[in-house]
Amino acid sequence: MYRYDEFDYQIVNERVAQFRGQVARRLSGELTEDEFKPLRLMNGVYLQLHAYMIRVAIPYGTLSSKQLRMLAHIGRKYDRGYGHFTTRQNLQFNWPALKDMPDLLHDLATVEMHAIQTSGNCIRNVTSDQYAGAAKDEIEDPRIVSEIIRQWSTFHPEFSFLPRKFKIAVSGTPDDRAAIRVHDIGIQIVRDGKDAIGYEIYVGGGLGRTPMIGKKIADFVPKEDLLAYLEAIMRVYNMYGRRDNIYKARIKILVHEIGAEEMKRQVDVEFAEIRKTGALHLPAEEVARIQAYFAPPGYETLPDESTELNKAVLADRDFANWVKSNVAAHKVPGYAIVNISLKPIGGTPGDCSSDQMDAVADIAEKYSFDELRVTHEQNLTLADVRKKDLPAVHAALKAAGLATANINLITDQIACPGLDYCALANARSIPLAQQISERFSDLDRQHDIGELKINTSGCINACGHHHVGHIGILGVDKKGVEYYQVTLGGAADEKTAIGDIVGPAFTEEQIVDAIETIVTTYLGLRQPGERFIDTYRRTGIDPFKESLYATH
Amino acid sequence: MQLIRNGKFVADDFATVGDEDALPDGAVIVSLERWQKERDALTARNTPLGVRLKSGQEPSAIADDLDKLKVVALEFPVYRNGRAYSYARLLRERHGYTGEVRAVGNVLRDQFHFMVRCGFDALEVADNITPEIWAESVGAFSLSYQPATDGREPVLSLRQRLAARASAREAV
Ligand code: HEM
Ligand code: SF4
Numbered sequence: 001m002y003r004y005d006e007f008d009y010q011i012v013n014e015r016v017a018q019f020r021g022q023v024a025r026r027l028s029g030e031l032t033e034d035e036f037k038p039l040r041l042m043n044g045v046y047l048q049l050h051a052y053m054i055r056v057a058i059p060y061g062t063l064s065s066k067q068l069r070m071l072a073h074i075g076r077k078y079d080r081g082y083g084h085f086t087t088r089q090n091l092q093f094n095w096p097a098l099k100d101m102p103d104l105l106h107d108l109a110t111v112e113m114h115a116i117q118t119s120g121n122c123i124r125n126v127t128s129d130q131y132a133g134a135a136k137d138e139i140e141d142p143r144i145v146s147e148i149i150r151q152w153s154t155f156h157p158e159f160s161f162l163p164r165k166f167k168i169a170v171s172g173t174p175d176d177r178a179a180i181r182v183h184d185i186g187i188q189i190v191r192d193g194k195d196a197i198g199y200e201i202y203v204g205g206g207l208g209r210t211p212m213i214g215k216k217i218a219d220f221v222p223k224e225d226l227l228a229y230l231e232a233i234m235r236v237y238n239m240y241g242r243r244d245n246i247y248k249a250r251i252k253i254l255v256h257e258i259g260a261e262e263m264k265r266q267v268d269v270e271f272a273e274i275r276k277t278g279a280l281h282l283p284a285e286e287v288a289r290i291q292a293y294f295a296p297p298g299y300e301t302l303p304d305e306s307t308e309l310n311k312a313v314l315a316d317r318d319f320a321n322w323v324k325s326n327v328a329a330h331k332v333p334g335y336a337i338v339n340i341s342l343k344p345i346g347g348t349p350g351d352c353s354s355d356q357m358d359a360v361a362d363i364a365e366k367y368s369f370d371e372l373r374v375t376h377e378q379n380l381t382l383a384d385v386r387k388k389d390l391p392a393v394h395a396a397l398k399a400a401g402l403a404t405a406n407i408n409l410i411t412d413q414i415a416c417p418g419l420d421y422c423a424l425a426n427a428r429s430i431p432l433a434q435q436i437s438e439r440f441s442d443l444d445r446q447h448d449i450g451e452l453k454i455n456t457s458g459c460i461n462a463c464g465h466h467h468v469g470h471i472g473i474l475g476v477d478k479k480g481v482e483y484y485q486v487t488l489g490g491a492a493d494e495k496t497a498i499g500d501i502v503g504p505a506f507t508e509e510q511i512v513d514a515i516e517t518i519v520t521t522y523l524g525l526r527q528p529g530e531r532f533i534d535t536y537r538r539t540g541i542d543p544f545k546e547s548l549y550a551t552h
Numbered sequence: 553m554q555l556i557r558n559g560k561f562v563a564d565d566f567a568t569v570g571d572e573d574a575l576p577d578g579a580v581i582v583s584l585e586r587w588q589k590e591r592d593a594l595t596a597r598n599t600p601l602g603v604r605l606k607s608g609q610e611p612s613a614i615a616d617d618l619d620k621l622k623v624v625a626l627e628f629p630v631y632r633n634g635r636a637y638s639y640a641r642l643l644r645e646r647h648g649y650t651g652e653v654r655a656v657g658n659v660l661r662d663q664f665h666f667m668v669r670c671g672f673d674a675l676e677v678a679d680n681i682t683p684e685i686w687a688e689s690v691g692a693f694s695l696s697y698q699p700a701t702d703g704r705e706p707v708l709s710l711r712q713r714l715a716a717r718a719s720a721r722e723a724v
Contacts, residue, residue, distance in 0.1 A: 005711070007695055007707045007710065007711065008707075010694065010695055011693060011695050011697070011707075014692060014693050014694065014695075015693075018692045018693075021688070022662070038631055038632070038660075038662075039662055121632060121634075151697040151698075151707070151708075152697055152698050153698075154697050155666075155693060155696065155697070156697075156698055157637065157665070157666040157667075157669035157670050157696075157698075157700050158634075158637040158638055158641055158666075158670055158700065159634070159637075160634065160637075160666055161631065161632060161633065161634025161637065161663070161666075162634060227698075235638050238634060238635060238637070238638045239610070239635055239638050239639075243607070243632075243633055243635075273646060277645065279699040280698075280699065283708075283712065285712065285715075286708055286711070286712070289711070289715075
């Protein structure tokens, strides 16, 4: 894991001091809320429906046990004993008081954490694959380049006042677990014909009210040139991104308006110029320095089969179900990847209590080299668990109420905060996710339905990724009444797709039944081994429309 | 409005004149449109000249005239509009401009640091800005991760120098 050196510490501590001054100016009345807004937004402080909220950066989703314990502590000390993990691999505290924010940030800084660039029109926290370093088909650990980008983008003087927020995601495997094609820039680590490692670049993806899939503008950017290339994209965007209309200010609109070809041309021109100066040339020694932090942990040499595991699977049905859905293959024999669901039946997706955070920190310390990850699906991952420890890990998670066996199943939903917290919401998201979760609580049924992702947003901003849910639900407001519009066929993986709208929206009373109808329709149509998304891609929307809107 | 030039609060020796205004004696800053229309008359005056670019007016529009200009003023229409950060860097790094690059418009105290890093050496700021505020704001960060226009050594290269020194010490 990356560790701060004296320079990193100094920058973060100076930021805490600066924000302390800004908060003091707001509290003394020297700054109006309007004047304070851009300042707090640079530091992850939002004003929600009921209170200020702070979004803590978890760069590329990686956390140490010590850091997670600090988050638990902050949850207790400044909030209501819990935190909320988000789709951008960050953590939000919904209730701290403004006057406490500087102290909260100070506490974070003691464990090498901060809230820099978690909001505002700047380059946001870089996200990546929660299986980084452990995935079987990984070309290179994506956290190395993510950390390099984190540093380059931190307080970038030219790109701190962009037309809009800007998000970068990195994937190191052909399987995309970082949703790179719905980010402003998606970076795919690739190998060229001669075995050199470099980057394929996608630009102009995004959700929001105009969802778009990123277009590839470079097949292979060499390692040493990545920052120069990124700086070129950012400069083109900063100069030509629209500023007349905030809904059209995203890079996806620029790419759409001028075309991917023209975008590529402009970026290439700028890249050639920036490259000439050599100032952003990335020295191999620096890459190696960062790489050393992400060296594989001290794996033991183990047989790939574990008799302890096999026995426990036969003996305990709960455990067997959990292994089936929550455990993934690891590149090292005898190890496994464990996913911890933050989607208990009837719970709020992504919420985690301080006590649970402490429990996970202990489990990670004991069984997974002291380290864990946050996923963009609002879950947690222990990347390096010995197979023979899986029964013990399961038991410990169960004791903490964290052993829900539903990863990638219908109750593993993404949901935005919606009307319960968000000032922009048109409809509730959390209670809807809870109702769907209750309706499909039967685990056998969930396993029978198989992989199915339901994503819900409370308004058109798409925080809940509804466009890329296999089933997407969007809250809409019709004359003051909450309605829900359904999309089908979205995906956020290597086959990224934006879902299709099925038809007229459903009322609050109808929506859960509508989801059930969609599921039943799928079960009737599927061929052996077909996931929901495969069936949908084969049959298209019509059979679903028919069953949803059939008049009797 | 007050002017901060190279970190000092100074009297503004340039007059910014509107397109319809009569030209006063002495140094003036004019719009790009006026510059393009009255270039010859303006240069014939033999007094220091500046051009003010609005957001959306790129430095390339005056690239060939830079040797005639003592000041290029770049406008920040609202704090959110950061185009001029790129323009300033292009003026310095691409066009090699060594005259004054002045930040005008919505120039807020929390942006001074970024502006200076991008090559602005003069800023028109609100009257309530004091030398103390300037010092605090421009000095908020003593280190930077990325190279920019101010020539400050980025952290990456500091690290490499530290490492080199450590290994040299070992070699002795
Ligand atoms: C009260 C809290 C929140 C507010 C006010 C808020 C506001 C917004 C706004 C205005 C957008 C529109 C972006 C656009 O048009 O491009 C947006 C998008 C988004 N938000 Fe939030 N949000 C909040 C909470 C969250 C949470 C908790 C998450 C994660 C669970 C989240 C994740 C996202 C994502 C992924 C997008 C889509 C970004 C894209 O277009 O690529 N937001 N949010
Ligand atoms: S999708 Fe809308 S309602 Fe949900 S969090 Fe985002 S802005 Fe708020």
